Amino acid sequence: MAEMNEVREARSPPAAPEQPMEEDEDRIRELARLCYDEGIFTGSIDPGEMTINGHEATFRVKARIDQTKVKWLKNHTVTMIFREGARFLPKKVKDDAVRAYEDDRLQDGAFEATTFRKARVKVESPNVVSYVAKSTQVEDWLMMKGRDEVMLGTTKCVLEFKPWVTQAQLREQRRQEEEANFWVVVVQVSLGAMLYSEAQVSKAIGPVIRAHHQNRIGRIRL
Structure with a gap:
């Protein structure tokens, strides 16, 4: 029996080393930059605690990693809110409306065309778009504007520019709008x-x- 136990112990895999990413916030920030700025995904980040329910897998991510991600997004992202009739514009038109601000700044010479890189645009809901700026100049400029009105064809497009909001904040905002x-x-x-x-x-x-x-x-x- 002793020999059997020794064999079983020898076959047991060693404990997986603890992922260092919780202790290395610089690495998490760099992974966030690669994901949201460059579009490069990684499998080396801790996915969180997994729960299986039938054919669905649910993950509870680690708070410190998620907080670092949220902090990065808040420092690099502008939330654009489409008001009035503009909330129902097609996704392509919303993308064009957002890009128009970049084009305006390039045309007036505020940004150097040879080095400027277009940002990532993500439609979060029918009237909310996240703009992940690759230039802090664009982010700062939009935040200073706060609000703008543009005409897209015959539709007046009213936009508000706010700091990036989390999914929880977005759900609460949507709930308040649905009540009103x-x-x-x-x-x-x-x-x-x-x-x-x-x-x-x-x-x-x-x-x-x-x-x-x-x-x-x-x-x-x-």
Whole structure:
């Protein structure tokens, strides 16, 4: 039995070494930069504690690693909020609206065209876009503006520029907006029903405060 125990102990794999990344915030910041700035992903970061439920895997990431990531994003990212009718613009138009600010600064000579690099744009929700600036000049300029209005075709695009918000903050902001606004989305309305759509919504749900019509999609705010 003693020999069997010795064999089993010899076959047992050694304990995995503790990942050093919690102790090395510089490394975490560099991994964050590579991910959000360069688009390079890594498998060497601690993925967190995993829980399996059927076919789903849920991870609880380590607080210190996540806090370092959040700090990096807050230092490099601007949250752009599309207000009024601009919230329903297609993703491509939102991207174009954001890029227009970069193009304006390049054209007026504020940024050196040969060294300037376009930022990463991520649509977080129908009216929220995260702009991961590769130049602190762009980030500082947008934060100083705070708010802007531009015309995209016939649509007035109202934007607000704020520091980057976490997913928890975004959910809370969305909850507050949903409490204050109720939207009815009318998609692909037939010609025969178009004439009555707003009046019928008003009678079924309540008075219409504002309506936005874009191509074949109508959105009514109550």
